[in-house]
Amino acid sequence: MVNIDQPVIADSQIILREILQNRERIPLDTDLDKPSIMHDTTSVQMKTKEHENIVPRNELNGEHSTRSDRGSEMGSDEESSINDQSRIDETDGDDSKSDAEDARSTGMNSGDETKEAKRARVENILSSMSHPQYMDSESMYAINEVRRQKRKQTVPQQHDQAAKVRKLDGPHFEDDLWNLRQLSAVQNYFRQYDDSIPKHLNGFNGMDNIHRLHQTYFANLSARHAEEFQKEQQQLQNRAAALGAFERKVSSANDHINIAEHVRETMNANKGLSQGVADLDDRELNELIANLKSKIEEAVSVTVDKELSRFFQKRNNNKTKEAKENHEKNNKLETKVEEKRASEPEKKATTDHSLSSILQMPDRVNNNNSNNTSFRAPERHSAFELPKLGVGLPEIPRTPFPHHPPLGYPPLSFYLPTTLHPPSMYSCTGIPPEQTEALSLVVNTPKKKRTKVTDTRLSPRAARALLHENGTLGSVFEHERALSTSFGQMNPPCLPTSVAIPNPSLNHSDILTYYKEQCNSPADNDRPTPSSSTSPSETGYGFMKSDYFNDSDVFDSHGKQTTDTLTPMHLRKAKLMFFYVRYPSSAILKVYFPDVQFNKNNTAQLVKWFSNFREFYYIQMEKYARQAIAEGCKHAEELVVTTDSELYRVLNLHYNRNNQIDVPENFRLTVQATLREFYLAIMSNKDAEPSWKKPIYKVIARMDDAIPEYFKSPNWMDQLSDA
DNA sequence: CTATAGCCTG
DNA sequence: CAGGCTATAG
Known part of the structure; x- marks a missing residue:
C-alpha cells in the first residue's frame, strides 16, 4: 500500500484483510476454530460464559485471574502454565464443541464454503469489535502471552517454537478482493444504523477496532499449539459472549434487530456490490476502511457505553463489599498487632513508630464503601480520610478543577503536617535498623524527582x-x-x-x-x-x-x-x-x-x-517490605497500607505531587498487595534468587485498573498544567 | 538487525 | 527522568 511506514503496518493491513476474509495463512487446525466462533456467537449459551470472562484483567498476559485471585502466588516461572491451565479449565467444556464445529466446517469446503466463510468472517469481525472490554484485551493478552513466553527472560521458555507461526505472507490480490467484499458488506450493514446512532458518539478511536481485528487475527494464529489453542478457545468464547451481548444490546436499541442475521442477509444481498469494490485502488480501499471503521465505531460506542456503565456499576458494588470486608479484617489485625506490641516492650519503641507509620493500622480505615476506583465519585475522599486531623487543618490552597469533577479535591492527607505521620526512619534517614540482607535496591531511594522536566525538546x-x-x-x-x-x-x-x-x-x-x-x-x-x-x-x-x-x-x-x-x-x-x-x-x-x-x-x-514509574514504585515496595520485616512483622496480613501510610504518601508525592487527582482506592490495595508480595518473597528468601521480582511484577501487573475516560480529555489535560 | 525489559547511572 | 548497557527474542 501507499504510505506503509513499516513492515508491521504493511502486515497489519494484510492482516486486516485476512481477518475480514477469514482466510488461510494459518495452519488449518487453527483456522478451523473460526467457524466455531461463528456458531458460538449466535448462541446464547454465552451468557454464562460472559460473566466469567468479565474479569477485567483476566486477559492480561493471558494469565490473569480475577481480582479475587490476586493473591495467588505465581512465584515460579510456571505462570504461563498456570494461565494455560486456568484457561483450560474454563474452556474445557467447549473444546469438544469446537472440535465438532471444526469437523463440520471442514466438511463443507467447497459449496457452502463461500457462504459460510463469509458469515464466519463477518461474525468474527463483529465479535472482535463487539467485545471491546473483554474480548479485545483477551486477544491482546493472548498475544502478549505468546510473545512473552517467547521472550520471558529468567525463565527459559520452551514454547519458543510456537513463535514463527504468525509470519505473514505478502498480500494476495484475491485476498484483497475478498476483503473488499467483506468490508463493503459490513459497512453496508452498519449503514442501517446511521440514523439510530448519535452522531456525536462518533469517536476517533476507530483505529482501535482495526487494532482489535488485528489482534484477533494474531490470536488465532497463535493457537497453533495446544496450550495456546486452549487459550484461544477461551477467547473465542469471550468473543461469542461479546457478540451475544453486543447483539442483545443492539437489538434492544434498534428494534430488536439481530445483527448477525442482518449481516448475513446483507452479505447475500450485496454480492453485486462486492463486484464494484473489487477494483478499488489502494487509496479508495483506505477510504473504505476509514469509513467502515467510522461506522463500526458509531455502532460500538453506544453499546460500549451502556456495557461499561453497567459493568462498572456492578463492579463498584462488589468493591464496596470488598472494602467493607477488608475493613473488618484490618480492624482485627490491628487488634492483633497491638496485643503483640504490648508483649514486646523492647521492640515497641521502634515498632510503634516506623512500623505503624508505614503500616498504619487503619484506625477507622477508609471503608467508606470506597466507591471503587475507576469511576469514583469526585467527592470520594474516603481513601484519604484523615482520622485524627480533620479539623485543625488549615485550608490548603489547591487548584480547583472547575470543569472536571472527576478531579475532585486533593486528599487532605497530603496537607497533613508530617508530625502527624511520623516518617519512618527509612524514608527519612535511610538507615535501615537491622537489615542484614542485600538491600541493593532498597538503599538507594531515588527521591529527587522533579528534576528535569523530561522534555528537553518542548517547543x-x-x-x-x-x-x-x-x-x-x-x-x-x-x-x-x-x-x-x-x-x-x-x-x-x-x-x-x-x-x-x-x-x-x-x-x-x-x-x-x-x-x-x-x-x-x-x-x-x-x-x-x-x-x-x-x-x-x-x-x-x-x-x-x-x-x-x-x-x-x-x-x-x-x-x-x-x-x-x-x-x-x-x-x-x-x-x-x-x-x-x-x-x-x-x-x-x-x-x-x-x-x-x-x-x-x-x-x-x-x-x-x-x-521509571515502576522502578520507583517497586523500590519503595521493597524498601518498606524490608523495613517491616526488620521491625518484626510476622505475617503478611499485618501489612496494611492506608492512605496515611508512609509508603502510600511517598508514592502520592511522587506521582500526584500536586494532588491533581483523587487517588483511586484500588491503588492503595495494589500498593498493599505489592508490599505483601515483597514481604512474602523476602521472608522466604526468594530475594536470593536471580530475578525473584519477576513473579511479583506479574502479580502486580494483573492489578491494573481501568483508566477513567476523562484522562483522554484534552480539557482535563489543560488543568494539569495550571495545577 | 531491531526492539523491549530490566538494571544501573548520572 | 534519560541514557546506557545487557540479555533476549524474532
Whole structure:
C-alpha cells in the first residue's frame, strides 16, 4: 500500500484483510476454530460464559485471574502454565464443541464454503469489535502471552517454537478482493444504523477496532499449539459472549434487530456490490476502511457505553463489599498487632513508630464503601480520610478543577503536617535498623524527582498545541474528544498490561498509526517512515525531522491538534495514570494520549516513563517490605497500607505531587498487595534468587485498573498544567 | 538487525 | 527522568 511506514503496518493491513476474509495463512487446525466462533456467537449459551470472562484483567498476559485471585502466588516461572491451565479449565467444556464445529466446517469446503466463510468472517469481525472490554484485551493478552513466553527472560521458555507461526505472507490480490467484499458488506450493514446512532458518539478511536481485528487475527494464529489453542478457545468464547451481548444490546436499541442475521442477509444481498469494490485502488480501499471503521465505531460506542456503565456499576458494588470486608479484617489485625506490641516492650519503641507509620493500622480505615476506583465519585475522599486531623487543618490552597469533577479535591492527607505521620526512619534517614540482607535496591531511594522536566525538546508550539491555546480548533477538538472517549472506554476494564512482556501492543498499535495516517491526508504528516529508516533513532535525519522539524503541530483526521512531543504535562498525566495502571501497553497509552502523534521515539519515551514509574514504585515496595520485616512483622496480613501510610504518601508525592487527582482506592490495595508480595518473597528468601521480582511484577501487573475516560480529555489535560 | 525489559547511572 | 548497557527474542 501507499504510505506503509513499516513492515508491521504493511502486515497489519494484510492482516486486516485476512481477518475480514477469514482466510488461510494459518495452519488449518487453527483456522478451523473460526467457524466455531461463528456458531458460538449466535448462541446464547454465552451468557454464562460472559460473566466469567468479565474479569477485567483476566486477559492480561493471558494469565490473569480475577481480582479475587490476586493473591495467588505465581512465584515460579510456571505462570504461563498456570494461565494455560486456568484457561483450560474454563474452556474445557467447549473444546469438544469446537472440535465438532471444526469437523463440520471442514466438511463443507467447497459449496457452502463461500457462504459460510463469509458469515464466519463477518461474525468474527463483529465479535472482535463487539467485545471491546473483554474480548479485545483477551486477544491482546493472548498475544502478549505468546510473545512473552517467547521472550520471558529468567525463565527459559520452551514454547519458543510456537513463535514463527504468525509470519505473514505478502498480500494476495484475491485476498484483497475478498476483503473488499467483506468490508463493503459490513459497512453496508452498519449503514442501517446511521440514523439510530448519535452522531456525536462518533469517536476517533476507530483505529482501535482495526487494532482489535488485528489482534484477533494474531490470536488465532497463535493457537497453533495446544496450550495456546486452549487459550484461544477461551477467547473465542469471550468473543461469542461479546457478540451475544453486543447483539442483545443492539437489538434492544434498534428494534430488536439481530445483527448477525442482518449481516448475513446483507452479505447475500450485496454480492453485486462486492463486484464494484473489487477494483478499488489502494487509496479508495483506505477510504473504505476509514469509513467502515467510522461506522463500526458509531455502532460500538453506544453499546460500549451502556456495557461499561453497567459493568462498572456492578463492579463498584462488589468493591464496596470488598472494602467493607477488608475493613473488618484490618480492624482485627490491628487488634492483633497491638496485643503483640504490648508483649514486646523492647521492640515497641521502634515498632510503634516506623512500623505503624508505614503500616498504619487503619484506625477507622477508609471503608467508606470506597466507591471503587475507576469511576469514583469526585467527592470520594474516603481513601484519604484523615482520622485524627480533620479539623485543625488549615485550608490548603489547591487548584480547583472547575470543569472536571472527576478531579475532585486533593486528599487532605497530603496537607497533613508530617508530625502527624511520623516518617519512618527509612524514608527519612535511610538507615535501615537491622537489615542484614542485600538491600541493593532498597538503599538507594531515588527521591529527587522533579528534576528535569523530561522534555528537553518542548517547543512553545507544542505546548500551545497541548494546551489548545488556539481556541477555535480547541473547542471543537475538545468536544469531540470528550465524546469520543465513550469508545475508548472499552479498553479500561481490561487494560492490557505487560509485565516483562514484550509489549506487543507497541507493534500492533502501529497499525493504529497506519490507519490514522490513512485517514488523514497523507500529505500532512510526512513523518519519516521509521521502519524504513535504519535505526530507532532514525539517525540524524529521522530524528531531526520528527523531533524538531516535525515537532510542529499536526492535525489528525478530525482536525484536532496533535503533537509528537511529549511535554511536562504529558508526564504529569502519565504519572497520574500510574495510579490506575502500572503496566499500560503502548496501545493503551496511545489511546489515552490522543493529542500525541506517536512515533517510535515518543512511544519509547512514554513507555520508558512508565518503566521509571515502576522502578520507583517497586523500590519503595521493597524498601518498606524490608523495613517491616526488620521491625518484626510476622505475617503478611499485618501489612496494611492506608492512605496515611508512609509508603502510600511517598508514592502520592511522587506521582500526584500536586494532588491533581483523587487517588483511586484500588491503588492503595495494589500498593498493599505489592508490599505483601515483597514481604512474602523476602521472608522466604526468594530475594536470593536471580530475578525473584519477576513473579511479583506479574502479580502486580494483573492489578491494573481501568483508566477513567476523562484522562483522554484534552480539557482535563489543560488543568494539569495550571495545577 | 531491531526492539523491549530490566538494571544501573548520572 | 534519560541514557546506557545487557540479555533476549524474532
